[in-house]
Each structure stands twice: as structure tokens, then as C-alpha cells.
Amino acid sequence: MFNIRILFAARKSAILLFAVFALQGCNASSSEPVDLLIRGGAVVTMDGDSRILENGYVAVRGDRIIDMGDAAQLQTKNYRAKETIDAHGKAILPGLINTHTHAPMVLFRGISDDLDLQEWLTKYIFPAEARNVTREFVVAGTRLALAEMILGGTTTYVDMYYFEDAIAEETKQAGMRAVLGETVLDFPVPDNKTWGDAMTYTEAFLLRWKNDPLITPAVAPHAPYTVNADHLKQAQALAERHDVPVVIHIAEAPTETEYMSKTYNDRSVPYLDKLGFLTGRVISAHTVHVNEEEIRTLAARAVGVAHCPQSNMKLASGVAPLRAMLQAGVAVGLGTDGAASNNDLNMWEEIDTAAKLHKLINNDPTFLSAREALELATIGGARVINREKDLGTLEVGKLADIIVVDLDAVHLTPRYNLFSHLVYAAKATDVSDTIVNGKILMRGRKLATLDEGAIRAAARQFQERVSQSLKNGN
Amino acid sequence: MFNIRILFAARKSAILLFAVFALQGCNASSSEPVDLLIRGGAVVTMDGDSRILENGYVAVRGDRIIDMGDAAQLQTKNYRAKETIDAHGKAILPGLINTHTHAPMVLFRGISDDLDLQEWLTKYIFPAEARNVTREFVVAGTRLALAEMILGGTTTYVDMYYFEDAIAEETKQAGMRAVLGETVLDFPVPDNKTWGDAMTYTEAFLLRWKNDPLITPAVAPHAPYTVNADHLKQAQALAERHDVPVVIHIAEAPTETEYMSKTYNDRSVPYLDKLGFLTGRVISAHTVHVNEEEIRTLAARAVGVAHCPQSNMKLASGVAPLRAMLQAGVAVGLGTDGAASNNDLNMWEEIDTAAKLHKLINNDPTFLSAREALELATIGGARVINREKDLGTLEVGKLADIIVVDLDAVHLTPRYNLFSHLVYAAKATDVSDTIVNGKILMRGRKLATLDEGAIRAAARQFQERVSQSLKNGN
Numbered sequence: 001m002f003n004i005r006i007l008f009a010a011r012k013s014a015i016l017l018f019a020v021f022a023l024q025g026c027n028a029s030s031s032e033p034v035d036l037l038i039r040g041g042a043v044v045t046m047d048g049d050s051r052i053l054e055n056g057y058v059a060v061r062g063d064r065i066i067d068m069g070d071a072a073q074l075q076t077k078n079y080r081a082k083e084t085i086d087a088h089g090k091a092i093l094p095g096l097i098n099t100h101t102h103a104p105m106v107l108f109r110g111i112s113d114d115l116d117l118q119e120w121l122t123k124y125i126f127p128a129e130a131r132n133v134t135r136e137f138v139v140a141g142t143r144l145a146l147a148e149m150i151l152g153g154t155t156t157y158v159d160m161y162y163f164e165d166a167i168a169e170e171t172k173q174a175g176m177r178a179v180l181g182e183t184v185l186d187f188p189v190p191d192n193k194t195w196g197d198a199m200t201y202t203e204a205f206l207l208r209w210k211n212d213p214l215i216t217p218a219v220a221p222h223a224p225y226t227v228n229a230d231h232l233k234q235a236q237a238l239a240e241r242h243d244v245p246v247v248i249h250i251a252e253a254p255t256e257t258e259y260m261s262k263t264y265n266d267r268s269v270p271y272l273d274k275l276g277f278l279t280g281r282v283i284s285a286h287t288v289h290v291n292e293e294e295i296r297t298l299a300a301r302a303v304g305v306a307h308c309p310q311s312n313m314k315l316a317s318g319v320a321p322l323r324a325m326l327q328a329g330v331a332v333g334l335g336t337d338g339a340a341s342n343n344d345l346n347m348w349e350e351i352d353t354a355a356k357l358h359k360l361i362n363n364d365p366t367f368l369s370a371r372e373a374l375e376l377a378t379i380g381g382a383r384v385i386n387r388e389k390d391l392g393t394l395e396v397g398k399l400a401d402i403i404v405v406d407l408d409a410v411h412l413t414p415r416y417n418l419f420s421h422l423v424y425a426a427k428a429t430d431v432s433d434t435i436v437n438g439k440i441l442m443r444g445r446k447l448a449t450l451d452e453g454a455i456r457a458a459a460r461q462f463q464e465r466v467s468q469s470l471k472n473g474n
Numbered sequence: 475m476f477n478i479r480i481l482f483a484a485r486k487s488a489i490l491l492f493a494v495f496a497l498q499g500c501n502a503s504s505s506e507p508v509d510l511l512i513r514g515g516a517v518v519t520m521d522g523d524s525r526i527l528e529n530g531y532v533a534v535r536g537d538r539i540i541d542m543g544d545a546a547q548l549q550t551k552n553y554r555a556k557e558t559i560d561a562h563g564k565a566i567l568p569g570l571i572n573t574h575t576h577a578p579m580v581l582f583r584g585i586s587d588d589l590d591l592q593e594w595l596t597k598y599i600f601p602a603e604a605r606n607v608t609r610e611f612v613v614a615g616t617r618l619a620l621a622e623m624i625l626g627g628t629t630t631y632v633d634m635y636y637f638e639d640a641i642a643e644e645t646k647q648a649g650m651r652a653v654l655g656e657t658v659l660d661f662p663v664p665d666n667k668t669w670g671d672a673m674t675y676t677e678a679f680l681l682r683w684k685n686d687p688l689i690t691p692a693v694a695p696h697a698p699y700t701v702n703a704d705h706l707k708q709a710q711a712l713a714e715r716h717d718v719p720v721v722i723h724i725a726e727a728p729t730e731t732e733y734m735s736k737t738y739n740d741r742s743v744p745y746l747d748k749l750g751f752l753t754g755r756v757i758s759a760h761t762v763h764v765n766e767e768e769i770r771t772l773a774a775r776a777v778g779v780a781h782c783p784q785s786n787m788k789l790a791s792g793v794a795p796l797r798a799m800l801q802a803g804v805a806v807g808l809g810t811d812g813a814a815s816n817n818d819l820n821m822w823e824e825i826d827t828a829a830k831l832h833k834l835i836n837n838d839p840t841f842l843s844a845r846e847a848l849e850l851a852t853i854g855g856a857r858v859i860n861r862e863k864d865l866g867t868l869e870v871g872k873l874a875d876i877i878v879v880d881l882d883a884v885h886l887t888p889r890y891n892l893f894s895h896l897v898y899a900a901k902a903t904d905v906s907d908t909i910v911n912g913k914i915l916m917r918g919r920k921l922a923t924l925d926e927g928a929i930r931a932a933a934r935q936f937q938e939r940v941s942q943s944l945k946n947g948n
Contacts, residue, residue, distance in 0.1 A: 106887075107888060109887075109888060109889075109890070109895075109899065110889070110890050110891045110894035110895050110898065110899065111890045111891070112890075112891075113843075113844055113891065113894045113898065114829075114833075114839060114840050114841075114843040114844060114894075115839060115840060116839060116840060117839060120839070144884065144887060147884045148884045148885050151884060151885075152885075310830060312834070313830035313831060313833060313834040314829075314830045314833055314839065314898070315833075315839050316833045316834055316836070316837050316838055316839040318834070319834065339899075342898070343894060343895075343898040343899045344885045344898070344899045345885075346885065349823070349826075352823075353827070353830075355588075355788075356784060356787035356788045356827075357787060359588075359787060359788055359789075359790045360786070360787040360790055360792070360793065362790070363790050364790055365588060365589060365590055365591060365594070365788065365789050365790040366588050366589060366590060367588075369587075369588040370587055370588060408930070410618065410621045410622045410625060410926060410929070410930065411622050411625075411626075411818045411819075411820065411902075413580075413583070413618060413929075413930045413933045413934065414581060414583060414933045414934055414936065414937030414940075415583075415584065415937065416583070416584050416585045416586075416937065416940075416941065417584045417585070417586075417587065420584035420587045420588075420817060421583075421584050421817075424584065424587065424788070424816070424817040424818070425583065425584065425813075425817045425818045427901060427902070427903065428885075428901070429901065429903045452884060455884070456882070456884065456887045459887045459888045460887065460888055462888065463888030463889065463890065466888075466890075467890065
């Protein structure tokens with residue numbers, strides 16, 4: 001079988017191979033290995049100067065941005081990239097941060113709409129949850145939510161639901177970043193039937209995840225009207241002990257203000273403040289019905305606020321005093337809320353709506369500007385979760401949570417101002433690539449870590465069960 | 475050259491051909507030719523009973539819907555369709571009707587935002603228009619707008635701009651349906667420098683198009699504060715003479731109310747009514763600042779209203795009293811306004827915003843319901859343009875303006891209620907097929923009558939010119 005020609009060919013290959021190695025060796029002194037190079041797009045940094053680098057690049061090594069610049073600067077470098085994304089005709093942005101949602105509730109998307117809040121909760125949401133929310137439901141729902149978020153350019157989300165440990169597993173596996181708050185209440189919920197059980201579950205959950213690079217576990221007492229004072233203090237103490245965030249709904253609807261007044265002869269913010277509950281680790285969802293003094297309290301205590309304009313409109317809850325909060329120095333981000341009330345996890349629509357709604361409410365077309373609206377969804381959100389040193393802008397040294405937005409669509413043509421385009425005209429479907437922690441989770445609109453078909457199929461199975469459960473109930 | 479084998483082959487072909495004809499002849503008694511059959515989808519009729527035919531079909535011959543039903547009914551028919559659209563997993567709806575836009579202004583998309591209305595108009599829009607709006611500009615802009623509208627499932631639009639004759643030609647060529655109002659004002663505009671010229675141009679335009687199956691020409695006096703009483707009467711008389719619609723902006727912003735009060739000691743609606751201007755042929759855009767009495771006037775005169783929620787929010791104009799208008803029996807549709815102020819021609823976002831905004835403003839989560847919001851964009855719009863007998867619902871005998879919406883996306887999974895999904899979760903990009911007057915204008919998201927690449931390229935050329943013109947100006 002031995003053949004002199006094969007030997008000769010092998011020798012030729014070896015020489016060729018040697019030459020290639022030698023050439024690479026020659027370059028080794030000047031070429032620098034990077035894991036990911038995104039090049040040719042407009043880099044919308046969202047930094048303090050709102051810099052936009054036209055025809056720019058972002059270089060990533062490991063989980064960090066190690067370099068950025070324009071085309072001329074890139075020419076002076078000699079990067080050898082494992083992965084390259086060509087972003088010509090596209091914008092490169094920090095990933096969006098959704099500061100409030102209930103991810104698995106995507107499985108209840110559109111189950112009931114256009115109803116009075118009490119009717120919606122008591123006739124649909126609570127029965128649907130009581131009959132359907134299991135660990136398996138949460139797994140299927142989280143996967144569906146993750147797919148929707150990654151497809152829409154969300155790279156970090158703040159959650160509040162049950163079986164949060166399962167949500168953490170799914171989120172980690174998909175490669176997403178999240179602050180995950182295990183919801184605790186004074187009454188039995190799908191995963192824990194007593195307060196004691198809930199505290200035990202939550203502490204184990206915190207211990208398991210508190211050093212994870214992607215998952216930040218959190219304690220999520222539902223609201224001041226569903227968790228008593230003693231339990232609120234316990235929840236806060238648990239969070240302090242493990243140095244993790246606290247997620248809560250505060251002052252969402254007028255009914256809460258009424259209830260707090262009747263029951264505690266106080267309003268939610270001062271009531272919580274007197275308990276010592278309001279600290280820099282608190283992420284307060286909604287925060288619609290707060291007066292000037294309460295806004296000053298939120299600022300003084302460094303509470304972060306998750307503003308959810310679309311959910312608040314749809315449930316007729318009101319409009320959060322965003323301008324006053326920003327003026328007072330409160331950290332504010334945007335949230336979609338759960339898909340049972342919104343009915344999607346689309347941050348682009350929240351950004352667009354926030355910009356338009358606050359112009360209307362303030363009777364001032366100059367506030368909220370497009371740039372300010374986009375800040376809420378990026379660096380604003382990062383501040384809310386106390387991660388502004390790592391997230392929310394594209395800057396050297398920050399974590400590589402990056403999205404690429406295709407500007408080629410008809411609805412984005414022509415182009416004069418990038419902020420205007422991103423806020424008033426871009427859609428979630430224009431996001432072409434999503435990168436979290438340096439890892440590509442979506443490339444050219446194809447999910448890299450999740451199986452979209454399998455996720456949809458599983459969701460439809462739960463749809464059947466949920467529909468059946470509502471028929472069988474009252 | 476004669477060859478016995480060719481003769482033989484030809485004889486065989488003739489026999490085969492005869493057999494095929496014979497077979498078709500046999501079927502002729504039972505099979506019925508149709509031009510288009512859309513089958514397998516959920517037919518959302520938007521008719522008086524809000525019927526939804528699950529697994530339904532719509533059959534089209536020429537420009538009309540000739541039959542509709544469910545799968546069982548289709549089995550009893552024997553349609554031979556020239557074209558078939560498989561709509562399994564999709565919804566089949568009447569096309570959306572955009573009751574107010576300025577189509578060519580897509581070329582100014584995002585040119586200036588977040589500004590005070592006066593600054594926006596005087597520093598950007600008016601100079602940009604004065605320096606750039608030519609017939610060629612209008613042609614390129616209309617094509618871009620048509621592409622965006624067809625991609626988003628709009629099948630009819632109401633326009634108001636200059637060189638409307640060119641807009642009509644482009645619209646007709648693309649196969650879209652439109653009410654096109656030539657804008658006339660007391661001061662010189664890009665296409666006509668005097669009122670006399672404008673009247674001459676407009677009359678020729680009306681004469682050219684008034685019997686067209688797709689184009690309804692109209693007269694569009696800009697607003698009561700930009701067209702004097704005598705000219706308003708002339709415009710209305712011209713419309714009467716040719717039996718065409720009148721398009722106008724009424725009571726858009728508080729500044730108009732102030733101006734009318736100062737100049738005419740009256741408010742816009744009573745002022746126009748005293749002139750005899752308000753008739754059933756009037757399509758009134760915005761109509762935000764109208765009181766109860768004025769709403770009764772609009773209802774009594776059968777004026778149609780184009781409600782533009784997003785534009786009104788973005789320019790901080792206010793919120794039109796939609797609930798009161800509907801209760802009074804005013805015909806109301808939805809409009810995007812021009813892309814210089816919105817910044818796209820996306821009817822799905824107007825529908826979604828309308829549903830949420832009126833819940834907030836009315837402090838009532840039950841109004842506007844998803845079904846009612848979708849009605850505004852379909853049958854509501856048809857009533858505004860007095861075409862409710864032909865358009866706005868899917869019913870046998872109506873014109874075949876139909877869209878197909880793909881329900882397979884992650885953000886539309888799972889599915890409990892179709893109205894909720896279409897209003898709160900569906901996006902323009904979910905529209906897969908657009909049919910106008912029985913003709914397919916988009917199939918599987920590919921435009922059939924327009925060249926998307928060429929349109930984008932032309933738009934970018936105008937972008938250069940517009941940017942340059944603003945730099946060269948002040």
C-alpha cells in the first residue's frame with residue numbers, strides 16, 4: 001500500500017504547513033488575538049458624551065470589550081479575530097436592559113385583555129396561575145421569553161416570578177444575563193405554600209447563584225399590600241445578608257394607594273421608608289403614584305425605578321412622573337412587565353412609547369428626547385441594577401453585552417439622525433445580532449443557544465392545558 | 475427539413491392536448507374558476523358580528539370577494555384558482571386603511587425630532603420642503619412610502635401633499651388604493667405659486683383621476699388657519715362639482731385654537747361649519763381640540779375623522795376625544811401622519827397605541843378594546859372615506875383588499891385570543907401577503923410591484939441632497 005507519491009505529497013504539505021506557521025509566527029509580534037470583532041457599523045456608545053463612531057469597530061476578548069474605535073484606528077491594529085461580525089449599514093449598541101418582567105407569563109400572553117384590573121386578576125390570572133404554574137411551565141415559559149428577548153436585542157432582564165431557580169438554570173443555559181427575584185408573598189404561591197418555605201427556598205436560591213457571572217439572584221417581596229411589615233423586613237434582611245438586590249412593585253395603581261391609606265394610614269413610599277426597606281439594593285417596579293416628596297425619598301435612598309409605560313397605559317394605572325424622577329436624580333430604566341399585561345417583551349416599543357408619552361404628558365415635545373429614551377433602556381437600566389460600571393454603554397473594559405441593528409429596512413430609509421431612527425422607527429425585528437458576555441446568542445436573526453421550533457411547540461402544549469384549565473374552572 | 479418523427483410527435487401532442495381539454499371540459503360543470511384562493515387561515519372578517527372563521531378561506535374573482543367560509547364549506551366547492559395562498563397558521567384580514575399621511579415626507583424621516591412645533595416647522599420642515607420638494611422628490615418619496623405601507627399591510631391610504639398627480643401615478647402603478655388630496659394653501663408651495671394655479675392644477679388632477687378604480691382624487695385645503703374663508707369655500711365648491719372628498723387638518727394643536735380665536739373670534743369647527751364647509755365629503759385629520767358641542771356638529775355633518783395618536787403624542791398636541799366621538803356616532807379611522815413627525819407609516823403601532831392611550835386617558839382598561847381598535851383601522855377607516863360598502867371588512871361582494879398575517883413568530887406564541895394578538899403583539903413585519911383590488915402586491919414578504927433595492931437607493935440620493943440643502947441654508 002506504500003506509495004512514493006503519497007510520501008512526496010505529504011512532504012509537500014509539511015513544507016506548506018511550515019511556511020504558514022512561519023508566516024503566522026512573523027505576524028505574532030504585531031497581530032493580537034481577539035475573540036470577537038464587530039466592524040464597519042456605527043458604534044452608538046451611549047457613553048457620557050453620546051459618542052457615535054461612524055464606520056467603527058468593537059473588539060472583544062473573553063467577556064470584555066478590549067478596544068473600540070473608527071476604521072482608521074482599526075487599520076493601525078492587527079487583530080486576529082476568532083469571530084467577526086460585519087456591521088456595514090448597521091448600528092452597534094449596548095444591549096437593552098429590561099428592568100421589569102415576569103418572564104414565564106409569556107405563556108399567558110393575551111389570555112385576557114381589556115378588563116378591569118380586579119376582574120383580570122381574580123377571574124383569569126390568579127386561577128390560571130394556580131392551575132398551571134409548575135416547574136415545567138416555568139421552564140417552557142422562560143425559554144419562550146428568552147427567545148423573544150434575544151430576538152429583540154435584550155441582553156439583561158430583571159425578573160420576578162416563582163420557581164426562580166429554574167428560571168436561573170434556563171437563563172444561564174441560554175447565555176442571557178439577568179437579575180432574578182424569587183417572589184415571596186403572605187399567601188401560598190405555586191412554589192411555596194408558607195412564608196417559612198419561601199424563605200428557605202429563596203436562601204438556597206441565593207446561595208446557589210450569588211457568584212454566577214450571568215445570574216444575579218434576588219429577593220422579590222411582591223408589594224407592600226401583599227407582604228406584611230415583618231415579612232418585608234425579613235426579605236430585606238435576607239437580601240442584605242447575601243448582598244443581593246430586592247425587587248418589588250411600588251405604587252403601581254390608585255387601588256394600592258387607597259389600600260395602604262386604609263390599612264396603614266400611610267402611602268407606600270413613606271410606609272416602606274419607615275420600615276427601613278428602601279435602600280440602594282431596591283428595584284422598584286412601576287412607581288407611578290409617587291409625589292414630589294416621595295421622589296426625593298427614592299433619590300435619597302438610591303432606589304432604582306423600573307418604568308413600564310405600556311403596561312401602565314394598558315391597565316390604566318397612570319403615568320409615572322419620569323421627568324421629576326430624573327430631575328431628582330433617581331435611577332430609572334424601562335421595563336416591559338409580563339406578557340400577560342403588555343403583551344410582549346419588546347423593549348423597542350417601550351422606548352418609543354416612553355419618548356412619545358412623556359412629550360404628551362409634559363406638554364413638551366422636547367422631553368423625552370430620543371437620546372434620553374434610549375439611555376433609559378441602556379445605561380439607565382444599568383444604574384437601576386447597580387451595574388453601570390459593567391453594563392449599559394459600549395466602553396473599553398465593560399462587559400461585552402452588544403447588539404447589532406440593521407438599518408437597511410425600508411422603514412429606516414433614509415437616515416439623518418441615528419437616535420431618532422433607533423427610537424422612533426427601528427423595530428425589534430431589525431436587531432440582527434445579540435451578544436451577551438462576549439458570546440453570540442443570535443447571529444443574523446438565528447438563535448444560537450435556543451431551539452426556536454421546539455420552544456414554540458412546547459409553548460403550544462401549555463396553551464392547550466391553560467385553555468382547558470380555564471374551561472374546567474369557573 | 476420535414477421529418478416524419480416530428481409529425482408523429484406533433485400528432486401525439488395534439489391527442490394529449492385534446493385529452494386534457496376533454497378532462498377539463500368534464501370538470502367544467504362542477505369546477506369554478508377563481509383568480510385567487512386564500513385558504514387554511516383564520517378569517518378575521520371584522521364584520522358586524524366580528525366573526526372569525528377558523529381554518530377558513532376567501533375566494534376572489536377579478537377585484538371582488540366572491541365567496542368565503544370554513545374548511546368544510548370549501549370541500550363542497552370545486553374552485554380552480556389561478557393563484558392560491560396557503561394561510562395555515564396565519565390570519566386573513568381586511569387590509570388596513572391609513573386615513574392620514576403625507577407619503578413623500580418619508581424622505582424627511584427623522585430629519586429633526588424632539589423640537590418645539592414652531593421650531594420644527596420653521597427651521598427644518600419648511601426650509602427642507604422649499605429647497606427639496608420637486609416632482610422627482612415626490613416620485614421617489616411616494617415609492618418608498620408605498621413599499622413601507624405594502625410591507626406593513628396597508629391597502630388604502632389618504633394622502634395630502636404636493637404634486638399629487640405624480641403620487642397618483644406611482645400609487646396606481648404599484649397597485650395601491652388611495653384617496654389623494656392635492657394640498658392648497660394661501661401661500662406659494664412647491665408645485666403651485668398662486669391660488670389660481672393651485673385651483674387649475676387641482677381641477678385637472680380631479681378630472682384625470684376621478685373615475686379610476688384605485689385612485690380617488692381629492693381637494694386638500696391645508697387647515698382653517700392657512701386657507702382663508704373664501705378659498706375654503708372655493709375648495710369645497712370644486713370638490714362638490716366633481717363629487718370628490720375634501721381632506722383637511724382641523725383642531726390639531728392648542729396653537730390653532732388660539733390663532734382661530736384671535737383672528738376669527740371663533741373655534742375651528744363652528745367657524746368651518748358657518749362657512750358651510752363641513753359636509754360628508756370632509757376627512758378631518760387630527761381633530762384633537764374639539765368639545766362636546768363640536769363633536770355633535772361633526773356627527774351631524776357626517777365628517778370623517780382621522781385620529782393620529784402617535785403623531786399627536788410626539789408633537790405634544792394632545793389626545794383626540796375618541797370615546798366621545800365614537801359615542802356621538804362620528805366615523806373615526808386611524809392615521810400615521812407623515813413620517814417626518816411619527817417617524818414611520820406603521821399602522822400596527824397606531825392600533826396598539828390607540829388601544830393603550832385611550833385606556834389611560836379614560837382611566838378605563840375596558841376602552842378601547844382590541845376589537846374596537848382593529849375596527850378603527852379597517853371598517854372605521856372605510857367609513858371615514860365613505861367606502862364602507864366596498865372596503866373595511868371581509869364580506870362577499872366587497873373589494874378584495876386583503877392581508878395575511880403570520881402568527882408563527884415567537885412574540886405571537888402561544889395564542890388565546892386573535893384580537894388581542896393582532897392589536898397588542900403583532901408587528902408590521904408579521905404581514906406576509908398584501909392584496910389590493912384582487913391583485914397580490916406582496917407575497918411571502920416580497921414586493922411584487924415595486925423594486926425595494928432601487929427605491930432605497932433613490933431615497934439615499936435624496937437624503938444626500940436634503941442634508942446638503944440644510945447645511946447650505948442657515
